[in-house]
Amino acid sequence: MFDIKISDTTIVDGSGNTPYRGDIGINSDRIIEIGDLSGVAAKRDLDGSGLTTLPGFIDTHSHADGVLLHAPQGVHSIAQGVTTEILTQDGMGWAPLSADKYEEHAKYLAGILGDPPLDLDMSSIKELRSHYDGKTGPNIAVLVPHGPVRLSVLGFTDAPLVGDHLKAAQELIYIGLQEGAVGLSTGLSYYPQSYSTTDELTALTDVIATNNSVYVTHVRNHNDDRAPEGSGIDEAMTIALRTGGKVHISHFMTRPNSAGEVAELMAPIDRAKESGADITLECYPYAANATIPGYFLRGQFHEGGLDGLLSNLKDSSLQDKLIDSLQNLFPGALEKAVFTRVVGEENRGLSGMSFVDVAAARGVPIEEMVIEVMKEEAASFGFRASTPASVATTRQVESDVMELLSRPDYMLGSDGIPLLEYEGLPHPRAYGSFARVIGPLRRRFGVPIEQITNRLTKLPAERFGLTDRGEIKVGNFADLVMLDEETVHDLATFEDPRTGPTGVYHVLVNGQPAVLDGQLTGDIAGRAIP
């Protein structure tokens, strides 16, 4: 007698091997038998005829940290068949931090991570994980975020970690790994992370390499002078070669202005690999990114954290420099931006509006509008890029994404920033990335389902040490998704970003049904893993 039996289904097991037909028997949270199980009864039968059963998807890059504390079901991911999300990305997170530092840093990061309850204990990675364990729809894994590590040992200060500060940071990373983190994350266009140097990052990654963990990095595009051997991807490759550790590159893909240039994008990666660098990467299937306004402000304006940033924004003697930073750090980007998260009551109508339109309505230049709204919203709003004017560009970026995912070192990280209803209109990538890749993009480009499934399941499970997950095999956890290969399709759009996909019928997390017959069950079976 099984608790659940999936009958007569096509099994794509995550290994990359050819799909086969069979039944899957589940007891408690594990797969206990695969084969012809027609003679064995079960408390619940899931008819798999006409459906394909895959390992639950693993989102290697999620910013659902805050949303999952308020809306724990994880509708954005569970409805797509995502059963594990890796949080605390880009060096952003709330632990390990003392109570007062947590409160201030949570407000500084709210534009991207949302508003967590401020009475939570975030003094350690162990405490952080406890706020999710057994309390969310999907499983979650966390990385030690570089930002809080720096805040703990040095404060929000424009200086690289050296000497005793560096040793203390290494110790915090080591403790975080002992407490269940699956790696270290940095985001080198966010603060205080961008105050670091290549030497600091190398020393911190040494701890990761020694413990056979993963260094996960959003590569540097701030403070290039802190990386004397080269900024951007070059710095990450330097760290990989110096430490010999595993390095995972966040959201590394072509963009509208580089669409079609996959060979150029990958050249430095492949060169480093030939020299022995151990690199994996991730991408998401949209031609528009999303971020927070602090991304456009140079390091000097961030010193002192949120208090420092807000007082700098109000300092009339700094206005010219602020405007210069907004105009020239990433030229042209603000002209393409659209508000996503805006929570202040006066400004909620801005969500979904372009920066150009809001600036025109206020009768000020775009940079001044951004400074005004940052002051009004305590710097905590978010925005995304508009989609390219040419559909051909979007389709080229999608083609590039599928070409990248054909490599055996590429995974899918949604970079999703799901928002609560009152927070505004999010980027659809949180609600559609996985359904989009496994459905329409796989079909359009004729990619074998076993190949793409491997990139979304077993590959990330192995890379991030998610034990007994990512593959349909006896003994593994029953994290499974059952979908119709021919019809599965994302429905989240920029106009209606929270619409769940079609064609996803059943989703199990640790053997518990999270979706049945296309409907969310409300069951909460996720764990803090590994």
Ligand SMILES: [Zn+2]
């Ligand atoms: Zn991110």
